[in-house]
Amino acid sequence: MSEEVKKKLEEELFLFNTGEYFDSYLTLGCNRDTYEGNSGFRFTVWAPNAISMAVVGDFSDWDLGIEMEKIGKTGCWTAFSDKAIEGQCYKYRIEQPDGTVKLKIDPYAFEFEVRPKDASIVKGLPEKKWKDGLWSANKKRFSIYERPLNIYEVHLSSWKHHDDGSWYTIPELKNELIPYVKKMGYTHIEFMPLMEHPLDASWGYQLTGYYALSSKFGTMEEFQDLVEAAHLANIGVIMDWVPGHFNRNDYGMVHFDGTPQFEYTDKNKAQNNRWGTMNFDLGKAQVQSFLTSNALYWIEQFHLDGLRVDAVSSMLYLDYDIGEWTPNEDGSNHNKAGVEFIQKLNKKVFERHPYTLMIAEESTAWSKVTKPVHMGGLGFNYKWNMGWMNDTLKFFEMDPLSRKYHFNLITFSFMYAFNENFILPFSHDEVVHGKKSLMHKMPGDRYNQFASLRTLEAYMMVHPGKKLNFMGNDYGQFLEWRIHEGLEWQSVNDEMNAKHLHFMESLNLLYKKERALWEVDHQADGIQILDADNASETLLTFIRKGKKLRDFVVVICNFVPVERKGYKVGVPYEGIYEECLNTELSEYGGVWTKNQGPLKTVKETTNQQAHTIELIVPAMSVLILRPKRIFGVPKN
Template sequence: MANKSMDEETKNNLEKELYLFNTGEHFDSYLTMGCKKDSYKGKDGFRFTVWAPNAKSVGLTGEFSDWHMGIEMERIGETGCWTVFNEQAIEGQCYKYRIEQSDGTVKLKIDPYAFEFEVRPNDASIVKNLPEKKWRDGLWTASKKRFSIYERPLNIYEVHLSSWKHHEDDSWYTIPELQQELIPYVKKMGYTHIEFMPLMEHPLDASWGYQLTGYYAVSSKFGTMEEFQNFVEAAHLANIGVLMDWVPGHFNRNDYGMVYFDGTPQFEYKDKDKAENNRWGTMNFDLGKDQVQSFLISNALYWIEQFHLDGLRVDAVSSMLYLDYDIGEWKPNEDGSNHNKVGVKFIQKLNEKVFERHPDTLMIAEESTAWSKVTKPVYMGGLGFNYKWNMGWMNDTLKFFEMNPSSRKHHFNLITFSFMYAFNENFILPFSHDEVVHGKKSLMHKMPGDRYNQFASLRTLEAYMMVHPGKKLNFMGNDYGQFLEWRIHEGLEWESLADEMNAKHLHFMESLNMLYKKEHALWEIDHQTQGIQILDADNATETILSFIRKGKKTRDFVIVICNFVPNERKGYKIGVPFEGTYEECLNTEMHEYGGVWTKLQGPFKTIKETTHQQDYTIELIVPAMSVLILRPKRIFGVPKN
């Protein structure tokens, strides 16, 4: 049975909530909209509330009504929303909204605010209330408040949930199974965070989760809300952060979803050229519409607050910044510019609202253009993110490493150019899923030469990323040198670890990650020019790059020597800042990692000779195709700081 008319108190309360929703200021709108457990006139049931401003009528239909004609919903004044209380609805039942559009067409639509959906190919929303979890991760959340993420190690392991590992019958791991295996693996390997590709409801695997239908639901193909909450809690108890990719720019255009929800442009732009995203076959959100802002900003906060996520990596930011970003026909602004002004304002508002509540959250932009001040605060004219993927560094670096080593000296600027802009933004250096799919080859397969030289190059590549200014991200499979590129319908090639070279590379990555966490110089002042001192960036002939990475304390520094060609350099002199003794803490060519060196060099004693503008010099052998990292063992004349 449904109550078709509200009492005045219920109506007034809803109208207050919906006023905020309609002004773009309701950032907990999921507590009002959608399906919510409620009591009304002494009866227990669920209240259903939906935004459909231009519908002629809206009905509720589902298992509780045997999918017969829709239970009539009441229009709530001039709010554009409709509501009904149903005492027959129980948790776990399926439902949809029956929308009579302005032209009389009737369509069954999902609930945009649903917390759960049927397992595909079925697509109905499911009656579900927010779980009331008692969280046990207080120490983790407290530690985030005490220590700034900018001055902490950040080394992210990017994961696609259903293709990380498969069972023998080719079924993927459930969230509880991942909790038992993925978290210990990430901890053992020395990563600081897991980043999931989108886990929200989406109908097509080929979209990798980036074409969403249910923004408030964990995809039913992956598991339940409770299971994902438990996963995040378990990760935090293991001192592992959890991030997730989030897609506020565009949404899936399947007819049962949000597309032309009430028969008119509702969630999407009114202008068809702006609304239709031809690149991805999706619909672009009208980011200037107040109700859309309430929907999306509430959604970001929902994942942060209800799941204790440590941050969101915001997908395709460029598509929200530009009017002409892959849409075909477009109209410039009155001043002739191509900036999407409402998109810019939405992004700024999103970041301001998130950081107002959660200043220790990571808001990471995947932004592929030269837009300035992406990671500067809004009050400084920035977009307000605190991190940005460094796509320029990634493209130049991979282009350089894919070359025949003999050609690299002619293109040395591909490696050195990034130091010109490394501190313009707070950067994350990404080797993500996008670089190992669609015929691009795996990281290991990109490397030239025979198998030995491929692994030597891969170790050099990974070590170079670790010593370069900026936080780190690596996609699953990179860490043991998977040869085949990523395939979404299959698990990773874990069987490759039976091969000695793959097993040694995994050991190398574990050692490298642990070294990164140990050496303050590699992350403590990552985003300040004082964090690096270039020694020699002009040695294109030998194709060697050298620099010093520094921490806050003068004694916290490491010397880095990168040799990008398979030629050993004997008697190589490197300048160091202080007299004393230095030792190797990494040689990527060690036998235990797959190289040919059986023992480390050193310790090295300085000689009083000026090299690389430094007062002291040490002499050593630089192995072929390698990265060496040296640290002070006992040094003199260090000023106190």
């Protein structure tokens, strides 16, 4: 290694060792390089306690390999090979402090062998010329908080299967998934983790290769093309990301150099017993460089619009579901290193990409999750509303005639709806492991199940907060999600399923059209409760508001299969109103053949409003009314 190369590496690795190198994948791992006029690949790895290191692979001796040189006091090793070419396999041969010799993967590898093989693959970064500049420019025009956000959550290999049982390739998904999502009116696709992982049953949440698209899915280039195609169709792409814990298979990062390197030294902190994984030592500078660089890698190299950060709670608490735990010196259970890492991560991501979605899957009452770091927050811009999801599903799973006794499950969320910037999730977690599909959770016969499901989905759409729905929810799949099988797309041939799919498409398109449903989502000004105390009839009424006075809708939710005739609801202005949604229309699977209307106001005070509309509220339904012609309101 020349002095010039050594100096450059030492400068970059100094930053890595301080936790401040946020493009560390450009130095560590396998990267294209030229040395003494020869083209090839440089291999650089962090292994501070290794006795010796070598690169072994198809381009070298698999027993001894190419000896690696230690780079000063950086704890890193490097070697160059002009024999290495893309597509060849390699690993690191590590002599550990106790004399044990192990072969380990490259934590920074961009590609791996197709499972069950596990070697890293020689691969340089793709040099794609992106064509999604208009999409990127449009993201800067309006605040993400004042835009519609309706996410379709997808597990890539079980969305659709071929007749022979094989899953769709990424190019096939590009041609089918993106047109489907566009037609259905979703704004974003969220993929469950796509990085390299050895076990399908982990759903991708137990990772071995953080910088590699899983070999089972396809190539980096194919995924880049899929994201670009989504952007050209005006669809954003989000991916789940797992910075809290990693797979503990022996060939991976666990005890990489023979010591607790990526994981905590304290076994109580290192062992994640809930998931059978290892927890990252989030207070270690090199781990911070590794993970923050990884987040930026997926955002920058793949133009992702956001990351949903998995299991944030496990990074915030020392005692989060792990059994024995080691408290702080003052006896507290907050993981101070985890909190500081999360704040640092979000600050750096927003520094470079202020329009990115950083979404926390955080299931506790930790405060200020979506507040900026300078205000004492964690710095995310969105958080899944797990409380709303749990209460809502518990309510809907009840016998409808018992719901009036538990009406607080529906109304309680309005007490905290604006404490954070929330996304309302009906995710994969709620339709697996015996929990039943959303459709199967609904009580009653098939007709009433679909009526309840329409009411549930419409209620989510009118409640403050952005939206997320897992695949299969959109047409009312009856069986819960099974990872090794494709969705039951044949169900769409059934009339009721087909009508529910049509309903969801109509609901999604209505959501995008009505500014009142998303423009003021995170302030109390965006909603006016009309009646949240009608438990006896199990009816909830409120107004959703946009920024302009004329941008509002009146919402009536009937959570029982009892029709209410002559129902009066208060409205703010005199005029004529119309239904823009009746979930009980026959085209959606209900019994109503047409909308009610026009709905004229009368001068009568109801719900503290000066004007009143009288109408029929269908059994088990959501009605959304919008002003058609109103008086006394400025037009701007």
